[in-house]
Amino acid sequence: MLEILMPTVWACFALYATWYLTSAKDYAPLTRQEAELLWKIHKQNAGCNARKWREIQRRGKTVGFECECGYKHLQKRPIV
Numbered sequence: 001m002l003e004i005l006m007p008t009v010w011a012c013f014a015l016y017a018t019w020y021l022t023s024a025k026d027y028a029p030l031t032r033q034e035a036e037l038l039w040k041i042h043k044q045n046a047g048c049n050a051r052k053w054r055e056i057q058r059r060g061k062t063v064g065f066e067c068e069c070g071y072k073h074l075q076k077r078p079i080v
Contacts, residue, residue: 025076
């Protein structure tokens, strides 16, 4: 019984650790100029005609932008 249970527990742990290290992300702060540059790149690549954008802030720091067309960009990085 233990021979079956232990490999299963280790396999579950390995899958969880892999998911955590690859999926868990934190917001990375951007400057206003970086957010504006990313918005301009979005406009150029998507052919967007929007004239306005707004900053998305988390904990008082700019972490992305939202375009008038509905596009949202959040700058994230892995925790580890």
